[in-house]
Amino acid sequence: MGTVVAATSVLDHAFHEHWSEDIHDHGVVGGVWTGTKHVASETVDDGKRLVKDVWHGVTSIF
Numbered sequence: 001m002g003t004v005v006a007a008t009s010v011l012d013h014a015f016h017e018h019w020s021e022d023i024h025d026h027g028v029v030g031g032v033w034t035g036t037k038h039v040a041s042e043t044v045d046d047g048k049r050l051v052k053d054v055w056h057g058v059t060s061i062f
Helices: 002-016 019-061
Strands: none
Touching: 002 019
16 A cells, blocks of 8 residues: 555656756756656655654544
8 A cells, every 4th residue: 555655656746847847957867866856855755744644643533
């Protein structure tokens, strides 16, 4: 289940990343690297937010 959530997050952020701007600003290699870092960072942020939301849901039951 966690793999599916992570993969969906990666795909969503990769689809919405501004690859052409990154490549224009940083060159091909730098732009791909920059875009990849953005996608990874946003995916990690999603994971942190998910854990926080689940924890809040669990603790609100008690």
